[in-house]
Amino acid sequence: MKNKFILLLITVLLSPKIWAQKQIDRSKELTMGQLLPDIPLQDVLNYKGDQIDIKSFDGKVVILDFFDTYCTNCIAAMPKLQKLQDNMGDKLQVILVTWQDQKTIEKFYQTNSFLKENKVKLPTIYSANLLRSYFPHTSVPHTAWIYQNKVQAITYSDFVNSGNIESLYKNGNVQLPLKSDFNDGLKELQNISHTDSVIGSVKISGYKDGVETTGIQIKSDSISKLQKTTFYNLDILGAYTAAWSKINKPTFLMKNERIIWRVKDSSMYQYPKDSGGKNVWLLKNGICYERYDQIKRSELEQAEVILNDLNMFLGLKVYWSTKEMPSLVIRKLEGEKNKNIQLHNEDGGLGGTGVLAFMIDYQGNFPPVVDEVDARMNIKIKDYSSLEKLNEQLKGYRLVLSKEIRPLEVLVFEEIN
Template sequence: MNKKLIIIAIMIFLCPIVWAQKQIDRSQELKIGQVMPDIPIQPVLNYKQSNIDINSFRDKVVILDFFDTFCSNCIAAMPKLQKLQNELGDKLQVILVTWQDQKTIEKFFQTNSFLKENKVSLPTIYSADLLRSYFPHKGVPHTTWLYQHKVQAVTHSDFVKNENVELLYKNGFIKLPLKSDFNDGLKEEGNALEQRKVIGSVEISGYKDGVETTGIQIVSDSITNQQKATFYNMDILGAYTAVWSKIKKPTFLMKDERIIWKVQDSSRYKYFKGKDGNIEWLIKNGICYERYDQMSRSESEQAQTILDDLNSFFGLNVYWATKELPCLVIKQLKVEKGNMPPLKSDGGVEGTNVLAFMIDYQGNFPPIIDEAEVKINIQVDDYSSLEKLNQQLKAYGLILKKEIRPLEVLFFEEVL
C-alpha cells in the first residue's frame, strides 16, 4: 500500500468526516428559531412503515442525526442515541439521516456487528437531499433539534443527553453551543476588524461558538500589506504540535509516550476520555489565535512567532528533546537466499518505514524505530500482539525487539 494513501486514510479515520465538495447551496437553510416548513413524507428504514412524517412529531423533541457509513464517530454514538430513545420514547424521537441510498443503508444495518450487538434500530431516512438542503453542513455527525414545529438547536452530537432533551421538552426552548461549518461568526468579526483599521494585533481567546475548527493558516493580504496567522477552536496541545510541525516536521506518529508532561494538570491541554465528550471539553478548553502583522515572514518564521506568543500567554515552554524510553526496534534477521517470500505488487505495506507507521497507529505498542530500512512489500494481517507480528515478520527476515533507546519527545513544561 502506498504510504501517502495510508496516511490520508488514517487522517480521514481520525477526524470527523468532512467532504471536499463544491460550494454548498444555503439558500434554503433553516436557522435556529425558524418555523419548520411542512416536510413531505420521507423514505425510511427501521420503522413501522416505509416512510415517515416528521411533521407528526411536533409534540416530541425530534433529533435529526446526520451521518454516513464512513463516519466512525457517527457509528460509535448510535448506541447512546438508541438508549436515549428507549428511555424517553414518550418525549423524544431520534431519526438518523443520510444522503446515502437505500441499498447501501440496508447493507450497513445488516452487516454491522457493532450495531447488532448494541441493538441499534433507529428510524433512518436515506437519500435525504431535502433535509440536507434545510440543514446544510460540511461534516458529520451533525445534529438538528426540532420541537413544537421549530428549529431549536444545531449542535455537535455530544450534547444529545437526557438532561438536554428533558430541558427542551419542559421549557419549549434551549440554548446549546452552535455547530457551524461555515464560520459565519468570523465573517462578522472580520467586518468589525476592517472597520477599526487595525494595523497589527495579537489575540488569543477561548472557544468561539459557531466557528469551524481550523488548523494554522498563514496568509498575506496584498491590499493592506498585512500578514494574517490564525487557528480556531483547537486544543492547546494540538495548537503547539501544529505550530511545531511548521518548524520541525515530525517523521513519526505523535504517540502519548512521546509527550512528557511537566504541568500541574495536563487535562487542561489535552482531551482525555472521561465524563465530558470531546466537543464539550473543547468548548471549555479550546483556544483561538489571530495575529495581524505589517511584517511578512516565512512560514517557519511566523510559526516561531506563534510559538513565542503561546509560550508567553500560557506561561509554558514547549520544546523537543530526547529521552531514553522503551520502544520496539525493527531489525533484520539473517535469512538464506531463496527463503524470502515472493514480492507482491499490492495488498501489503511498502517497506519497513511504512510498517513502523502502521504498528505505531495501532496504539497498543511502544513507539517503533525502523533500523532495518528494507523496501519490500510486507503482508501483515494480524496486529494483535508482538508475538503475532513477529510470526508474520520472520518470513521477511525481520523481527521486532524490545529495547530502550533515546527518542525524540515533546516536553510540555509550565514555567514557574
C-alpha cells in the same frame, strides 16, 4: 515521500469528519428559531412503516443525526443514541439521516456486527437530499435539534445527552454551541485599522461559536496588506504540534508516551480520552489565535513566532527533548542485514516500514515504534492483536519487532510559575 504518505494516513484515519462536496447550495437552509416547512413523508428503514412524518413528533424532541457509512465517529456514537432513545422514548425521537441509498443502508445494517452487538435499530431516512438542503453541511456527524416543529439547535453529536434533551423538553429551548461548516460565526479581527501606521496585533481567545476547527493558516490580508495567521478551536497540544510540524514535520505518531507533562492539570491541554466528547471539552478548553503582521515571514519563521506567542500568553515553556523508554524496534531478521528489502508490486498492503510503524502506534496498545529499516515494501498485516501475531506475519518480509529501551523524542510541557 514516506513522510507525506504517513501524514496522509494520519489525516484519513484520525480525522473526526468525512468531507462532502465543496460547493453546497444553502438557499433552503433552516436556521435556529425557524419553523419546519411542509416536509413530505420521508422513506425510512427501521420504522413501523416505510415512510416517516417528521412533523408528527411535535410533542417530542427530535434529533436528526446526519451520517454516512464511511464515518467511524458517526457509527461509534450510534449505541449512545440508541440508549437515549430506549430510556427517553416518551420525550425523544432520534432519526438517523443519510444521503446514501436504500440498498447501501440495508446492507450496512445487515453486515455491521458492532451495530448488531449494541442492538442499534434507529429509524433511518435514506436518500435524504431534501433534508440535507434544509440542514446543509460539509462534514458528519451533523445534528439538528427540533422541538415543537421548530429548529432549536444545530450541533456536534457530542452534545446529544440526556441533560440537554431534558432541558429542551422542559424549557422549550436550549443553549448549545453552533456547528457551522461554513464558519458563519467567524468575524475578522475587530478594530484593525488599515492605515500604514498599524504595526499589527495578536489575539488569543477561547472557543469561538459557529466556527469550524481549523489548523494553522498563513496568508496575506487583501485589505490591510498585513500577513494574517490564524487557527480556530484547537486544543493547546494540537496548537503546539501544528506549529512544530511546520518547522520539522513529524515522522511518528504523537502517542501519550512521547509527551512529558510538568503541569498541574494536563486535561486543560489535551482531551482526556472517553470523557464526554471532544467537542464538549473544546467548548471549555479550545483556543483561537489571530495575528496580523507588517513583516512577511516564511511559514517556518511564522511558526516560531506562533510558538513564542503561545508560550508567552499561556505561561508555558514547550520544547523537544529525549527520554529513554520501552520501544518496539523494526529490524531485519538476523542474517538479512546485508540484503536489500525490495518493493513488492502486489496491491493492498502498507507502503513501507514507516507506514507499518505508524499503524502499530495507531493501535494504541503497544510501546512507541522505531523504524530502523526504512524500506519501501508492500506489507500486509491482518492481525494487530499481539506482538507475537505481528512477528509471525512479519517473518515473510524478513522483519522482526523487538522490545528494547531507546531514547525517543518527547515533547515537554512546563508551566512557568
